[in-house]
Amino acid sequence: MIPLSILIAEDEVLTRVDIKAMLEKAGYVVCGECSDGRDAVNTAKRTSPDLAILDIMMPKLDGLEVAKIFQNMNIPVIMLTAYSQPSFISRAECVHACGYLIKPTSENGLLAMVRIAYARWKDTQNIKQELAETKNQLANQQTIAHARVILKDKLGVSEQEAHRQLLRQAMQKRVTLVEVAKQIISSHKAAKVLNNSDRNN
Secondary structure, rough: OOEEEEEEEEEOOOHHHHHHHHHHHHOOOOEEEEHHHHHHHHHHHHHOOEEEEEEEOOOOOOOOHHHHHHOHHHHHHHEOOOOOOOOHHHHHOOOOOEEEEEOOOHHHHHHHHHHHHHHHHHHHHHHHHHHHHHHHHHHHHHHHHHHHHHHHHHHHHHHHHHHHHHHHHHHHHHHHHHHHHHHHHHHHHHHHHHHHHHHHO
8 A cells, every 4th residue: 555645844843753653664765844824735736635734823825824824725634733622623624634742742643643644634635526426427417408309399309219319329320328419519509500690590
């Protein structure tokens, strides 16, 4: 299994060194170490980490601002802070952090959170992919149904026969059913435009 690459952004040097040592001992790859938020964003653009550990209180850009940017870059984050007040935790939730660690963190706590946070993020990605695939499938079904109605009206046949016509064309052209459907819809729209133009003239 390929080890995760992890970016650490923490302005306290000793904390950063400790986290790096614990991660590398566990077999993870630390692809970047940063002491401020701006450097974290630039480093992430260069290294494309699988996961980022961000201190909330950092100079230039704080961890929550960086987390918002990383959300758009599709990088899951674990927020790291010495503050355990609910307000900080709720702010971290607003940027969809996958995990939250209070400093100082133990080795077991850090490694457990890395595994949990990445697994949580992967689950979210899988759900998004399934939703996108479902949406695409529904759109394709609607396209095929539209083309079927066009053929039904044009040829004066039943919807079953129109569907068989679509299948035959797809097999003859060696393309998918939805591609044939799109071609039929496109031709139908072009013909309507041409007819309207002739009437206007």
